[in-house]
Amino acid sequence: MGCIIALALAAKYPNLVKSVTLVAPPYFPSAKDGARTSLMALNKLAGITLWPPLAFGKSVMSWYEHVGRCFCFLFCRNHRTWEMILKLFTLRRELRFTEVDLTRHTHHSAWHNMHNTICGGATMTDEHLETLSKSRSVKVSIIHGDQDMEVPLECSNNMKMKFPELVQLNIVPNADHISVIFHRARDFAKNLEHIWASSQNPSI
Known part of the structure; x- marks a missing residue:
């Protein structure tokens, strides 16, 4: 849920945001029928x-x-x-x-x-990512465990494939939805520090 809210806020105020870090985002490419996208998210x-x-x-x-x-x-x-x-x-x-x-x-x-x-936010995620992509000043970083059973890794892969220039994907081996943060707190903090530093200085 936090990933969807973070993207919505960043898309609303893109001039105030330099980077957005998402942990296992529940991303589903929007269909023309919003109800279909919501049902796809619920089923997954x-x-x-x-x-x-x-x-x-x-x-x-x-x-x-x-x-x-x-x-x-x-x-x-x-x-x-x-x-x-x-x-x-x-x-x-x-x-x-x-x-x-x-x-x-x-x-x-x-x-x-x-x-x-x-599920409702899934219908608007593509729109929010398009907004951030057009701003050209925001970087979206994803951290996702390869053993995540809560949110499939394909969600992050699909976001990276659809927005390759906007999204950076970091796949953490042997980590699930919980351990990607709680069992590797120091590594996770270092990841965040590097993301924030690179958003200040794009050459990093």
Whole structure:
């Protein structure tokens, strides 16, 4: 979701932006029919499946609104209780922020963000990239793990193929959607420093 919002903001204010760094952007080339693009994004990112469990949960939350609404009502309403249970099972006094975030997902974050922001935003991503390409002053850098099961690597490859002069793609080996940042924080920070430095001095 952050990638789509970042591109939208950069396209709205291209004169104020020098570089945009995207981590595993959910990019799908826009079709003439916007609904078709949104459905393509939904099928790729949350296809209906029974396995593995996390993918099954995502498919239920993305396709069956009433089931997701009921689940969130029971789970998120009692998030403090679930956090206590997690602490007991993990024997930790403090939970990781990702674990706390999981217990606090609401129906709006699970359903509306997927359908309105991610799938809806997919219909406008090409337009935003065209705007940035025409500005000629903005550089778009992508960092994507080659083992990402959340957002397929083909999304970044397709963006690079369609906007070769605008987009720079850095594929991180043996990294998935989470570990591309959290298990390589120092390398990720160095990547960002290099991107920012090169946006100030294009010769770098």
